[in-house]
Amino acid sequence: MSESTRTGTRRQDGAPEASGAPSALPTVASFAQLGLPAEILRVLDEHGVTVPSPIQAAALPNALAGRDVLGRGRTGSGKTLAFGLGVLARTAGRRAQPKEPLALVLTPTRELAQQVGEALTPYAEALRLRLATVVGGVSIGRQAAVLRDGAEIVVATPGRLHDLVERKGCRLGRVRIVVLDEADQMCDMGFLPQVTEVLDQVRSDGQRMLFSATLDRDVDRLAQRYLRDPAVHSVDPPSAAVPAIEHHVLVVHGPDRYAVTTEIAARDGRVLLFLDTKHGVDQLTRHLRASGVAAAALHSGKSQPQRTRTLDQFRNGQVTSLVATNVAARGLHVDDLDLVVNVDPATDPKDYLHRAGRTARAGRSGTVVTLVLPAQRRETSRVMADADVAPTVTRVRSGEAELSRITGAKAPSGEPLDGGAAVSRPKNHNAPFRGLGSAKDGKGGSGGRPSRKSSEARKLAEARRAARVRRGG
Known part of the structure; x- marks a missing residue:
C-alpha cells in the first residue's frame, strides 16, 4: 500500500482527516x-456491561462498518471493547487456516496483551472463535503449536510476533483486521520497525484501527502512512488527566523516604508503588516483606x-502492595485500586498520566501520591504542569497524622513474612538519598556513606586474611 493512498489533510488537533472522506458514523x-x-449481547449482559463508554x-x-479508526482516549476509557467487539463481530463465522490468523491485535506489553486476551475471550468463545495470545517470557514452541492448530484472532506483543514470523510459525498474508493498541507506547519502546513490518505484511485492503493516548510524532506518521480515510475519535484531551483522581506531592526528607514508603504500603487496602529500576523494585519489596507488608515485585526481569x-x-x-517499574503503567486493570504511589517521581508527563491511570478506572475515584525530595520539586512541578495536573503539595514525615490522612499510612507489623529478623526503622545519617536502589554508583541502597560499624568489620576481616597469609593458610 503506497503512502499516498492513505494520506489525508490535517485536522487542527493534529489527527489525519482525509480530504473528501465520509464523516464518522454517529x-x-x-x-x-x-x-x-x-x-x-448476551455476554455483555452477563458481565453487566449495559451502556457503551464514550469511546465505545x-x-x-x-469499526463494525469496516472503516479504519483512529481513536484517542485516556487509559481506562474502555478501548478494549471499542475495537474488540468490532474485530469479533467482523470475524464471526470465518475459519482460519493453520498459522494464518484473520485478525491481529498488537500491544506493547505482555500484561496488556494478556489482559486484552482475557477481556475478549468470553465473547470469542460465545462466537466459537479461537483466540491466541502470544507474548515473550513463555514457551514459543507452545505458542507456535497453538497457531499451527489455527486461531482466528491473535493478540500479540511485537517482539514475539516477529520471532514467530521469522520461524515461519505465523503467516500474516490473510490478516484482514489489525489493531494497534497503546500505539504511542509501542513507538516509545522502540517497536516502530516491527510494527511497520507487520503492517507491510498484512492484507493491503484490510481494516486498520489505531488507539493511542496521544497522536504525536511516530504515531502520527503511522496514521498518515497506514490509515485510509479513518474515522477519528478523540473523546479526551491529549493530556488525558482524569478528574476523579486526587493528585498529591509529598515532600519528604531523604533518609525518611524508606519509612514513609513502608507506612504507606502497610495501609489497609491495595497500593501500587512505582520505581524506576528493577533493582530498586526488588530492594523495596524485600524491605517491605521484612517489615511485615505483603508485597510483591513486578518488572521485566521476572519470567x-x-x-x-x-x-x-x-x-x-x-x-x-505491588512494587513495579513502568511495565505496570499501561494496560494493568485492578478493580478498586484507589492509591498509586510514585516512590520515584515520573520524569515524563505521559509516564505520569499512565501510572496515574491505574486508579480511578471505570468511573471510580482514586489518589495518586508522588514522593519528592526538596531538590526534586522543580522538575516534578514541570512534569505535572505538562500533564495538566495541579497537585496538592504537603511536607510530611513518617508517623505523622497528615501522611495517614492522605494515604491511609500506618505502622507495619514488623513481623517478617519470609523469616529472618524484623526490620527496624532506618537511621537518619543525613546522607544524600538518591531513591530506593538507584544510587549513582549503581550499587543501590540509600547512596549514603558506609557506617562506622561496616568499616570496622571490613578492617577486621582484612586483618584476619593477612594473618592467615602469614601463617601460610
Missing part, C-alpha cells in the same frame, strides 16, 4: 443499536509465569 446510546450478534459509542459503529502469578495475587488480595 454515536450510539446502547449496544442494541449496533446490530451486534446475539451471542455478544463513537468508535464501534465505524512471564512469575508476572502472571503476581498480578493474580494482587487482584485477589494475597498481595496488598
